[in-house]
Amino acid sequence: MHIVQKKTAPSVISAMVVLVCLLVLAGPAFAGGGKEKSADNTVKTEQSATDAQPQTQNGEETESADDTDKKRSSLSINTGAIASVNGEAVTEEAFNAQINNLRKSYRAQRGGDIPADELEKLKKQVVQAMITKNVLLQNFRELGFSVDPDRVEQEIQNVKNKYGSEEEFRKSMADQGYDMERLRKEITQSLQVFMIQQHVVKDVEVTEEEMRRAYNSHLDQITQPETIRARHILVSVEEGASEEDKTAAREKIEAIQDELEGGADFAELAKEKSEGPSSKNGGDLGYFPADKMVPSFSDAAFALQPGEVSDIVETRFGYHIIKLEDRKDAWLPSFDEVKGELRPQLEQQKAQLVFQEYVQRLQSQAKIEILRPDLKPEQQ
Numbered sequence: 001m002h003i004v005q006k007k008t009a010p011s012v013i014s015a016m017v018v019l020v021c022l023l024v025l026a027g028p029a030f031a032g033g034g035k036e037k038s039a040d041n042t043v044k045t046e047q048s049a050t051d052a053q054p055q056t057q058n059g060e061e062t063e064s065a066d067d068t069d070k071k072r073s074s075l076s077i078n079t080g081a082i083a084s085v086n087g088e089a090v091t092e093e094a095f096n097a098q099i100n101n102l103r104k105s106y107r108a109q110r111g112g113d114i115p116a117d118e119l120e121k122l123k124k125q126v127v128q129a130m131i132t133k134n135v136l137l138q139n140f141r142e143l144g145f146s147v148d149p150d151r152v153e154q155e156i157q158n159v160k161n162k163y164g165s166e167e168e169f170r171k172s173m174a175d176q177g178y179d180m181e182r183l184r185k186e187i188t189q190s191l192q193v194f195m196i197q198q199h200v201v202k203d204v205e206v207t208e209e210e211m212r213r214a215y216n217s218h219l220d221q222i223t224q225p226e227t228i229r230a231r232h233i234l235v236s237v238e239e240g241a242s243e244e245d246k247t248a249a250r251e252k253i254e255a256i257q258d259e260l261e262g263g264a265d266f267a268e269l270a271k272e273k274s275e276g277p278s279s280k281n282g283g284d285l286g287y288f289p290a291d292k293m294v295p296s297f298s299d300a301a302f303a304l305q306p307g308e309v310s311d312i313v314e315t316r317f318g319y320h321i322i323k324l325e326d327r328k329d330a331w332l333p334s335f336d337e338v339k340g341e342l343r344p345q346l347e348q349q350k351a352q353l354v355f356q357e358y359v360q361r362l363q364s365q366a367k368i369e370i371l372r373p374d375l376k377p378e379q380q
Contacts, residue, residue, distance in 0.1 A: 083127060083370045085134040090127070098126050101177060120374075127375045133193070135362045140192040143199070147191045155187045156180075200358045201351035210350075211342050215335050222338060225290070229326040230301045231266055231283035234276035237318035253312055253319040260309060266323045275318070287328065297322070 081089035102122065106114045114122065163169040173183065215222065235253040237246055256273055260266060270283030278285055290298045297320060300313045304324035313320045370376045 082372045082375060083131055083368070085131055086138060086367050088134060088138065090130050090134060095123075095126065095130060097177060098130070099123060102126070104176065124375055124377055127370060128377070131368055131370075132359060132363065133189070135366050135368075136193050136196055136359065137189060138366075139362055140196055143196070145192070145195050145199070147188055147195065151191060152184060152188050155191070156184065159183070159187075197355050200355050204347060204351045204354055206343055206346045206350060211339050211346060212335060214342060214346055215338065219332065223330060223332045226302075226330045227287040227289050227328045228301060228304075228324060229287045230285050230304075231270055231323045231325060232276065232278070232285060232297075233266070233270045233274040233283055233321045234279075234317065235273075235319045236275040239316065249319055250312075253321065257312060257321055260321065266309065283323075284325075287326075 080092040082092045082095050083090040099119075099122070103114055103119075106112075113119075160166070160169050163172060173179065233253075233256055235249045235256070237249045241249075256269060259269060267282030267284070270279055273279075274283050276283070290302055292298075293301070294315050294317075296315050297313060300310045300320075301322050301324060304310060304322065306324050306326055308324055310320075310322040313322060
Protein backbone atom coordinates (compact mmCIF):
# COMPACT_ATOMS: atom_id res chain seq x y z
CA MET A 1 0.00 0.00 0.00
CA HIS A 2 1.48 3.27 -1.13
CA ILE A 3 -0.69 6.27 -0.47
CA VAL A 4 2.17 8.60 -1.31
CA GLN A 5 4.45 7.81 -4.19
CA LYS A 6 7.97 7.35 -2.95
CA LYS A 7 10.74 9.36 -4.56
CA THR A 8 13.99 7.85 -5.66
CA ALA A 9 17.11 9.43 -4.22
CA PRO A 10 18.84 11.48 -6.92
CA SER A 11 22.24 10.55 -8.30
CA VAL A 12 24.86 13.26 -8.19
CA ILE A 13 26.44 12.27 -11.51
CA SER A 14 24.14 14.55 -13.50
CA ALA A 15 23.44 18.18 -12.77
CA MET A 16 20.10 17.79 -14.49
CA VAL A 17 18.94 15.52 -11.69
CA VAL A 18 19.29 18.49 -9.37
CA LEU A 19 17.45 20.65 -11.88
CA VAL A 20 14.57 18.22 -12.20
CA CYS A 21 14.26 18.02 -8.41
CA LEU A 22 14.16 21.78 -8.19
CA LEU A 23 11.53 22.00 -10.90
CA VAL A 24 9.35 19.72 -8.82
CA LEU A 25 10.00 21.68 -5.66
CA ALA A 26 9.46 25.17 -7.01
CA GLY A 27 7.12 26.88 -9.40
CA PRO A 28 8.12 29.46 -12.03
CA ALA A 29 10.88 31.78 -10.82
CA PHE A 30 10.33 35.06 -12.56
CA ALA A 31 9.68 38.60 -11.41
CA GLY A 32 8.58 37.40 -8.01
CA GLY A 33 7.85 33.74 -8.50
CA GLY A 34 4.31 32.97 -9.69
CA LYS A 35 0.93 34.20 -10.80
CA GLU A 36 -0.08 35.23 -7.29
CA LYS A 37 2.44 37.38 -5.47
CA SER A 38 2.62 37.38 -1.72
CA ALA A 39 1.93 40.57 0.23
CA ASP A 40 5.65 41.03 0.84
CA ASN A 41 6.40 40.57 -2.83
CA THR A 42 3.69 43.02 -3.87
CA VAL A 43 5.26 45.61 -1.62
CA LYS A 44 8.65 44.84 -3.12
CA THR A 45 7.28 45.17 -6.66
CA GLU A 46 5.65 48.50 -5.88
CA GLN A 47 8.84 49.72 -4.23
CA SER A 48 10.85 48.62 -7.26
CA ALA A 49 8.54 50.61 -9.50
CA THR A 50 9.06 53.65 -7.29
CA ASP A 51 12.82 53.16 -7.25
CA ALA A 52 12.85 53.00 -11.02
CA GLN A 53 11.75 56.63 -11.29
CA PRO A 54 14.48 59.30 -11.50
CA GLN A 55 15.06 60.71 -8.01
CA THR A 56 17.63 62.83 -6.32
CA GLN A 57 19.40 61.88 -3.15
CA ASN A 58 22.01 64.10 -1.58
CA GLY A 59 21.87 66.25 -4.69
CA GLU A 60 22.71 63.36 -7.07
CA GLU A 61 20.34 61.85 -9.59
CA THR A 62 19.78 58.09 -9.25
CA GLU A 63 19.59 55.68 -12.19
CA SER A 64 16.47 55.79 -14.32
CA ALA A 65 14.64 52.71 -15.57
CA ASP A 66 16.25 53.25 -18.98
CA ASP A 67 19.71 53.31 -17.38
CA THR A 68 18.90 50.07 -15.59
CA ASP A 69 17.76 48.42 -18.81
CA LYS A 70 20.94 49.54 -20.55
CA LYS A 71 23.05 48.04 -17.79
CA ARG A 72 21.03 44.84 -17.94
CA SER A 73 21.53 44.63 -21.69
CA SER A 74 25.24 45.28 -21.20
CA LEU A 75 25.42 42.52 -18.61
CA SER A 76 23.88 40.08 -21.06
CA ILE A 77 26.23 41.03 -23.88
CA ASN A 78 29.44 41.31 -21.88
CA THR A 79 29.08 38.31 -19.58
CA GLY A 80 26.83 36.00 -21.58
CA ALA A 81 24.28 36.07 -18.78
CA ILE A 82 20.81 34.81 -19.57
CA ALA A 83 19.40 35.62 -16.14
CA SER A 84 20.41 37.10 -12.82
CA VAL A 85 19.54 36.19 -9.24
CA ASN A 86 20.15 39.00 -6.76
CA GLY A 87 22.76 40.35 -9.16
CA GLU A 88 24.52 37.01 -9.73
CA ALA A 89 24.59 35.88 -13.35
CA VAL A 90 23.18 32.63 -14.68
CA THR A 91 25.55 32.16 -17.59
CA GLU A 92 24.69 31.11 -21.08
CA GLU A 93 27.62 28.71 -21.02
CA ALA A 94 26.17 26.79 -18.05
CA PHE A 95 22.72 26.86 -19.63
CA ASN A 96 23.99 25.49 -22.94
CA ALA A 97 25.87 22.73 -21.12
CA GLN A 98 22.66 21.57 -19.44
CA ILE A 99 20.71 21.64 -22.70
CA ASN A 100 23.44 19.72 -24.53
CA ASN A 101 23.45 17.06 -21.82
CA LEU A 102 19.70 16.66 -22.15
CA ARG A 103 19.91 16.36 -25.91
CA LYS A 104 22.62 13.71 -25.60
CA SER A 105 20.51 11.72 -23.16
CA TYR A 106 17.46 12.04 -25.41
CA ARG A 107 19.40 10.85 -28.46
CA ALA A 108 20.86 7.93 -26.52
CA GLN A 109 17.41 6.82 -25.37
CA ARG A 110 15.30 7.57 -28.44
CA GLY A 111 17.74 7.77 -31.32
CA GLY A 112 16.88 11.31 -32.42
CA ASP A 113 16.94 14.92 -31.31
CA ILE A 114 14.36 16.55 -29.07
CA PRO A 115 11.48 17.94 -31.19
CA ALA A 116 11.73 21.69 -31.65
CA ASP A 117 8.56 22.58 -29.74
CA GLU A 118 9.54 20.35 -26.82
CA LEU A 119 13.04 21.80 -26.83
CA GLU A 120 11.71 25.35 -26.49
CA LYS A 121 9.61 24.34 -23.49
CA LEU A 122 12.54 22.46 -22.02
CA LYS A 123 14.83 25.48 -22.31
CA LYS A 124 12.42 27.57 -20.26
CA GLN A 125 12.17 24.83 -17.65
CA VAL A 126 15.94 24.56 -17.42
CA VAL A 127 16.26 28.31 -16.87
CA GLN A 128 13.69 28.15 -14.08
CA ALA A 129 15.53 25.27 -12.45
CA MET A 130 18.91 27.01 -12.70
CA ILE A 131 17.43 30.12 -11.13
CA THR A 132 15.96 28.10 -8.28
CA LYS A 133 19.26 26.34 -7.79
CA ASN A 134 21.07 29.68 -7.58
CA VAL A 135 18.54 30.97 -5.05
CA LEU A 136 19.22 27.94 -2.85
CA LEU A 137 23.00 28.16 -3.20
CA GLN A 138 22.87 31.80 -2.16
CA ASN A 139 20.74 30.81 0.80
CA PHE A 140 23.33 28.17 1.71
CA ARG A 141 25.97 30.88 2.01
CA GLU A 142 23.63 33.12 4.01
CA LEU A 143 23.02 30.31 6.49
CA GLY A 144 26.75 29.94 6.99
CA PHE A 145 26.77 26.23 6.19
CA SER A 146 29.71 24.35 4.72
CA VAL A 147 30.23 21.02 3.01
CA ASP A 148 32.87 18.66 4.35
CA PRO A 149 35.43 18.11 1.52
CA ASP A 150 35.77 14.49 2.62
CA ARG A 151 32.06 14.00 1.97
CA VAL A 152 32.50 15.35 -1.55
CA GLU A 153 35.36 12.97 -2.22
CA GLN A 154 33.33 10.07 -0.85
CA GLU A 155 30.48 10.90 -3.22
CA ILE A 156 32.94 11.03 -6.13
CA GLN A 157 34.21 7.61 -5.11
CA ASN A 158 30.62 6.34 -4.93
CA VAL A 159 30.14 7.47 -8.52
CA LYS A 160 33.35 5.74 -9.61
CA ASN A 161 32.31 2.53 -7.89
CA LYS A 162 29.36 2.26 -10.25
CA TYR A 163 31.76 1.62 -13.11
CA GLY A 164 33.88 -1.42 -13.83
CA SER A 165 37.10 0.53 -14.16
CA GLU A 166 38.62 4.00 -14.06
CA GLU A 167 38.69 3.96 -17.86
CA GLU A 168 34.94 3.32 -18.10
CA PHE A 169 34.31 6.08 -15.56
CA ARG A 170 36.39 8.60 -17.51
CA LYS A 171 34.73 7.63 -20.79
CA SER A 172 31.26 8.06 -19.32
CA MET A 173 32.23 11.46 -17.95
CA ALA A 174 33.60 12.55 -21.31
CA ASP A 175 30.44 11.35 -23.08
CA GLN A 176 28.38 13.54 -20.74
CA GLY A 177 30.68 16.54 -21.13
CA TYR A 178 32.13 16.28 -17.61
CA ASP A 179 35.61 16.63 -16.20
CA MET A 180 36.64 16.14 -12.56
CA GLU A 181 36.41 19.83 -11.77
CA ARG A 182 32.82 20.05 -13.01
CA LEU A 183 31.85 16.79 -11.31
CA ARG A 184 33.29 17.95 -8.00
CA LYS A 185 31.52 21.30 -8.30
CA GLU A 186 28.14 19.79 -9.05
CA ILE A 187 28.44 17.17 -6.33
CA THR A 188 29.29 19.96 -3.91
CA GLN A 189 26.26 21.95 -5.02
CA SER A 190 24.01 18.90 -4.76
CA LEU A 191 25.17 18.38 -1.19
CA GLN A 192 24.58 22.06 -0.42
CA VAL A 193 20.98 21.83 -1.65
CA PHE A 194 20.55 18.60 0.31
CA MET A 195 21.86 20.24 3.49
CA ILE A 196 19.40 23.12 3.16
CA GLN A 197 16.56 20.67 2.65
CA GLN A 198 17.57 18.66 5.72
CA HIS A 199 17.80 21.87 7.75
CA VAL A 200 14.36 23.06 6.66
CA VAL A 201 12.52 19.77 7.25
CA LYS A 202 14.37 18.54 10.34
CA ASP A 203 11.42 19.25 12.64
CA VAL A 204 8.71 17.86 10.38
CA GLU A 205 6.53 15.38 12.22
CA VAL A 206 3.27 13.61 11.48
CA THR A 207 0.69 13.35 14.24
CA GLU A 208 -1.58 10.40 14.99
CA GLU A 209 -4.54 12.53 13.92
CA GLU A 210 -2.95 13.28 10.54
CA MET A 211 -2.29 9.59 9.97
CA ARG A 212 -5.87 8.65 10.85
CA ARG A 213 -7.18 11.37 8.53
CA ALA A 214 -5.01 10.07 5.69
CA TYR A 215 -6.11 6.51 6.41
CA ASN A 216 -9.80 7.40 6.30
CA SER A 217 -9.48 9.45 3.13
CA HIS A 218 -7.56 6.77 1.20
CA LEU A 219 -9.51 3.62 2.04
CA ASP A 220 -9.79 2.75 -1.64
CA GLN A 221 -6.00 2.72 -1.97
CA ILE A 222 -5.46 0.87 1.30
CA THR A 223 -7.96 -1.90 0.57
CA GLN A 224 -6.15 -5.02 -0.60
CA PRO A 225 -7.72 -6.63 -3.70
CA GLU A 226 -8.81 -10.23 -4.00
CA THR A 227 -5.82 -12.47 -4.63
CA ILE A 228 -5.32 -16.08 -5.60
CA ARG A 229 -2.46 -18.52 -5.37
CA ALA A 230 -2.05 -20.64 -8.48
CA ARG A 231 0.32 -22.99 -10.23
CA HIS A 232 0.68 -23.37 -13.97
CA ILE A 233 2.37 -25.50 -16.57
CA LEU A 234 3.56 -23.61 -19.64
CA VAL A 235 4.50 -24.79 -23.09
CA SER A 236 5.95 -21.64 -24.59
CA VAL A 237 5.39 -20.35 -28.10
CA GLU A 238 7.72 -17.67 -29.42
CA GLU A 239 6.26 -14.53 -30.95
CA GLY A 240 5.90 -14.95 -34.69
CA ALA A 241 6.13 -18.74 -34.48
CA SER A 242 5.03 -20.72 -37.51
CA GLU A 243 1.76 -22.65 -37.57
CA GLU A 244 3.79 -25.84 -37.48
CA ASP A 245 5.50 -24.77 -34.23
CA LYS A 246 2.17 -23.72 -32.72
CA THR A 247 0.66 -27.09 -33.58
CA ALA A 248 3.58 -28.91 -32.00
CA ALA A 249 3.24 -26.84 -28.82
CA ARG A 250 -0.49 -27.50 -28.72
CA GLU A 251 0.05 -31.23 -29.01
CA LYS A 252 2.62 -31.09 -26.21
CA ILE A 253 0.28 -29.28 -23.78
CA GLU A 254 -2.54 -31.70 -24.69
CA ALA A 255 -0.28 -34.61 -23.80
CA ILE A 256 0.45 -32.97 -20.43
CA GLN A 257 -3.29 -32.48 -19.92
CA ASP A 258 -3.82 -36.20 -20.51
CA GLU A 259 -1.23 -37.02 -17.84
CA LEU A 260 -2.97 -34.75 -15.33
CA GLU A 261 -6.32 -36.33 -16.08
CA GLY A 262 -4.66 -39.68 -15.53
CA GLY A 263 -3.74 -38.70 -11.96
CA ALA A 264 -0.23 -37.19 -12.33
CA ASP A 265 0.82 -34.74 -9.61
CA PHE A 266 0.51 -31.17 -10.91
CA ALA A 267 3.55 -29.77 -9.07
CA GLU A 268 5.82 -32.65 -10.08
CA LEU A 269 4.70 -32.44 -13.68
CA ALA A 270 5.30 -28.66 -13.65
CA LYS A 271 8.85 -29.21 -12.40
CA GLU A 272 9.47 -31.73 -15.14
CA LYS A 273 7.73 -30.22 -18.15
CA SER A 274 6.80 -26.54 -17.63
CA GLU A 275 8.89 -24.12 -19.67
CA GLY A 276 8.27 -21.11 -17.44
CA PRO A 277 10.65 -19.73 -14.75
CA SER A 278 8.27 -21.00 -12.04
CA SER A 279 8.92 -24.61 -13.03
CA LYS A 280 11.59 -25.02 -10.36
CA ASN A 281 8.90 -24.22 -7.77
CA GLY A 282 6.42 -26.70 -9.18
CA GLY A 283 4.78 -23.95 -11.24
CA ASP A 284 3.87 -21.98 -8.09
CA LEU A 285 3.15 -18.32 -8.91
CA GLY A 286 2.39 -17.29 -5.34
CA TYR A 287 -0.48 -14.92 -4.53
CA PHE A 288 -1.38 -12.31 -7.13
CA PRO A 289 -4.28 -9.92 -7.95
CA ALA A 290 -6.15 -10.09 -11.23
CA ASP A 291 -4.29 -7.20 -12.83
CA LYS A 292 -0.89 -8.83 -12.24
CA MET A 293 -1.32 -11.31 -15.12
CA VAL A 294 -2.40 -10.97 -18.74
CA PRO A 295 -6.22 -10.88 -18.98
CA SER A 296 -6.77 -14.30 -20.57
CA PHE A 297 -4.67 -15.96 -17.86
CA SER A 298 -6.32 -14.06 -15.00
CA ASP A 299 -9.82 -14.66 -16.33
CA ALA A 300 -9.23 -18.40 -16.40
CA ALA A 301 -7.44 -18.55 -13.05
CA PHE A 302 -9.95 -16.42 -11.13
CA ALA A 303 -12.83 -18.52 -12.51
CA LEU A 304 -11.50 -21.61 -10.71
CA GLN A 305 -12.20 -22.85 -7.22
CA PRO A 306 -9.37 -24.10 -4.97
CA GLY A 307 -8.21 -27.50 -6.20
CA GLU A 308 -9.67 -27.10 -9.69
CA VAL A 309 -7.57 -27.34 -12.84
CA SER A 310 -8.30 -25.28 -15.95
CA ASP A 311 -8.64 -26.31 -19.54
CA ILE A 312 -5.82 -25.26 -21.88
CA VAL A 313 -5.39 -21.44 -21.83
CA GLU A 314 -3.66 -19.55 -24.63
CA THR A 315 -1.72 -16.33 -24.01
CA ARG A 316 0.99 -14.50 -25.93
CA PHE A 317 3.51 -16.61 -24.01
CA GLY A 318 2.11 -19.93 -25.18
CA TYR A 319 -0.24 -22.57 -23.76
CA HIS A 320 -0.98 -22.96 -20.03
CA ILE A 321 -2.76 -25.29 -17.69
CA ILE A 322 -3.61 -23.64 -14.37
CA LYS A 323 -4.38 -25.10 -10.95
CA LEU A 324 -5.89 -22.88 -8.26
CA GLU A 325 -4.41 -23.50 -4.81
CA ASP A 326 -6.03 -20.80 -2.65
CA ARG A 327 -8.11 -17.64 -2.74
CA LYS A 328 -8.10 -14.58 -0.46
CA ASP A 329 -10.99 -12.14 -0.52
CA ALA A 330 -10.44 -8.40 -0.72
CA TRP A 331 -9.85 -6.93 2.74
CA LEU A 332 -9.20 -3.63 4.46
CA PRO A 333 -6.20 -3.57 6.82
CA SER A 334 -6.83 -1.81 10.13
CA PHE A 335 -5.24 1.53 10.94
CA ASP A 336 -2.84 -0.15 13.38
CA GLU A 337 -1.75 -2.59 10.67
CA VAL A 338 -0.73 0.13 8.22
CA LYS A 339 0.37 3.08 10.33
CA GLY A 340 3.97 1.85 10.44
CA GLU A 341 4.13 2.19 6.67
CA LEU A 342 1.86 5.22 6.55
CA ARG A 343 3.97 7.42 8.84
CA PRO A 344 7.16 7.61 6.68
CA GLN A 345 5.11 8.22 3.55
CA LEU A 346 3.23 11.12 5.13
CA GLU A 347 6.44 12.51 6.63
CA GLN A 348 8.01 12.49 3.19
CA GLN A 349 5.00 14.21 1.67
CA LYS A 350 4.84 16.82 4.42
CA ALA A 351 8.58 17.49 4.21
CA GLN A 352 8.32 18.02 0.47
CA LEU A 353 5.53 20.56 0.92
CA VAL A 354 7.45 22.39 3.66
CA PHE A 355 10.54 22.60 1.50
CA GLN A 356 8.54 23.67 -1.54
CA GLU A 357 7.03 26.54 0.45
CA TYR A 358 10.49 27.48 1.70
CA VAL A 359 11.89 27.61 -1.83
CA GLN A 360 8.96 29.62 -3.11
CA ARG A 361 9.39 32.10 -0.25
CA LEU A 362 13.08 32.53 -1.10
CA GLN A 363 12.16 33.15 -4.73
CA SER A 364 9.51 35.71 -3.84
CA GLN A 365 12.10 37.64 -1.84
CA ALA A 366 14.81 37.45 -4.52
CA LYS A 367 15.44 39.88 -7.35
CA ILE A 368 15.15 37.58 -10.36
CA GLU A 369 15.52 38.71 -13.94
CA ILE A 370 15.47 36.69 -17.15
CA LEU A 371 17.47 38.64 -19.71
CA ARG A 372 16.67 36.66 -22.86
CA PRO A 373 13.07 37.21 -23.98
CA ASP A 374 12.81 33.77 -25.61
CA LEU A 375 13.49 32.09 -22.25
CA LYS A 376 10.83 33.93 -20.27
CA PRO A 377 7.83 31.86 -19.12
CA GLU A 378 4.64 32.16 -21.11
CA GLN A 379 2.84 33.66 -18.11
CA GLN A 380 5.07 36.70 -18.28
